[in-house]
Amino acid sequence: MERCNAFGRCGGCSLQGVEYEEQLKRKQAAMETLLGGFGRVEPIIGMKDPLHYRNKVHHAFAKDQKGRILSGSYEENTHKVVMADNCLLEDQKSRQIMATIRKLIPSFKIPLYNEDTGTGLLRHVLIRRGFTSGEILVVLVTGRGVFPGRSNFVKALRAEHPEITTVVQNINDKRSSMVLGERSIPLYGPGFIKDTLCGCTFRISPDSFYQVNPVQTETLYGKAVEYAGLTGKETVIDAYCGIGTIGLVASKHAGRVIGVELNPNAVRDAIANCKANRISNARFYQGDAGAFLRAMADRKEHADVILMDPPRSGSTREFLDSCVKLGPKRIVYVSCGPDTLARDLAYITKKGYAAEKLQPVDMFPFTEHVETVVLMSSVKE
Ligand code: SAH
DSSP states (O other): OOOOTTTTTSOSOTTTTSOHHHHHHHHHHHHHHHHGGGSOBOOOBOOSSOSSOBSEEEEEEEEOTTSOEEEEEEOTTSOOEEOOTTOSSBOHHHHHHHHHHHHHHHHTTOOBOOTTTOOSSEEEEEEEEOTTTOOEEEEEEESSSOOTTHHHHHHHHHHHOTTOOEEEEEEOOSSSSOSOOSEEEEEESSSSEEEEETTEEEEEOTTSOOOSOHHHHHHHHHHHHHHHTOOSOOEEEEESOTTTHHHHHHHTTSSEEEEEESOHHHHHHHHHHHHHTTOOSEEEEESOHHHHHHHHHHTTOOOSEEEEOOOTTOOOHHHHHHHHHHOOSEEEEEESOHHHHHHHHHHHTTTTEEEEEEEEEOSSTTSSOOEEEEEEEETTO
C-alpha cells in the first residue's frame, strides 16, 4: 500500500497502512458494538477502489524556510501547514490545480494570509469537481476584498487548466477557523458547478454542503430511498436537506416532498435544483429543522415518512419529539456521527419507534468516520 509523507501529521487518514478489507472489518465491529443493541447491523458497504475519492479539496497556504509555497491541511491544533506529496484521498485533478496555484502565487506576488496577525491576502483555496459533469469550481478565499491582479491570475490559471468551469473569490475577513466568509464574487463562470447523482442534476454553490464521496453517495441515497418504502403517494419530509439531494431523488417516488435546511444559500440551490430537474412536487424552506418540525406538529400536519440527515452533532430533542408527534410510519436517519446517532436512537426508540435496518456505508475510506442509514418504523402498526 502507498504511504503518504504527511501521515501522522496531517490527521487526514488515520487508517493509512491498514489494508482496506481490515478497515472495513474494524468499522463493522465498531458499529456492531455501538448500534447492535438497536438491531442487526448489515454488513458495511465498502468501495471497489477506495483511493482519491474526495471530490472536494481544501488547502491552506504557507511558505517553508526557503520561501517555497506549501499548501495542505493544518497540523492538528496548530496553524502549521502540512503538505502531502501523494495524498491518498484527494481527487487527482484538483491536486494538479492546487500545484499550479502554488506555482503562480510567487509570479503574481500574492501575499499569503497570516492567521496569527490577520495580514496578507490568500487564506485558502477550495476546489470541487463534479463527479459526472467534470465541472470544476475553484474558490480563492481572501482575507480582504481588494485582490490586485486577480483577473490576470484567473486568466493564467485557466490557461493551464481550461477544464476549470468557474472561479470565485470568497472574502473571509474574520479571525476565525471558518474557511469561508459570507461574501462570494464570481470571477469567471457562473459561481457554482453542477453534478449528477441518482439521475438528478444538482447545482452546488461554494458554501453548500455536498457529500465528498460521490460514488458512495449514490449507494447511500439509494438505501435511504429504498428504506423510505415509497409508493408514489406519501408526504415526505427531507430534514437537514442541504441542496435538496435526498428529497429530490425521493420526490420521483413520493406524493410530495417538504425540505428544510438552515443555510440560505443551500436552500436557494435546492429550489433551483427542483426547477432544473422539472420536479413539481417538492418545496424547500429555510429554517431550523427542529423549530420547523415543531410548527408542523403544532399545526397537526401529516407526514408519512421523515428523512433526516443532520450534521455530526446529531439531532435535537425538539426535532425528535416533533417527529414522534407527527407520527410518520417510517423515519430514515442518515448519520455521519455514529455516537450522536446512538444517542438519538436511544431516545426515539423509547417513544414508539424501533430500528428495523441499520446499514453502514463506507463514505470515508482511510479515516475512522462511518456513515449509517437507519430505518425506524412506528411500532403502532
Ligand atoms: N442531506 C444533505 C445535507 C446533509 S449535511 C445532503 O446529503 O447533501 C447536514 C445539513 O444540515 C447541512 O446542509 C447543514 O447546513 C444543515 N443544518 C445544520 N443544522 C441545521 C438545523 N438546525 N436545521 C436545519 N438544517 C441544519
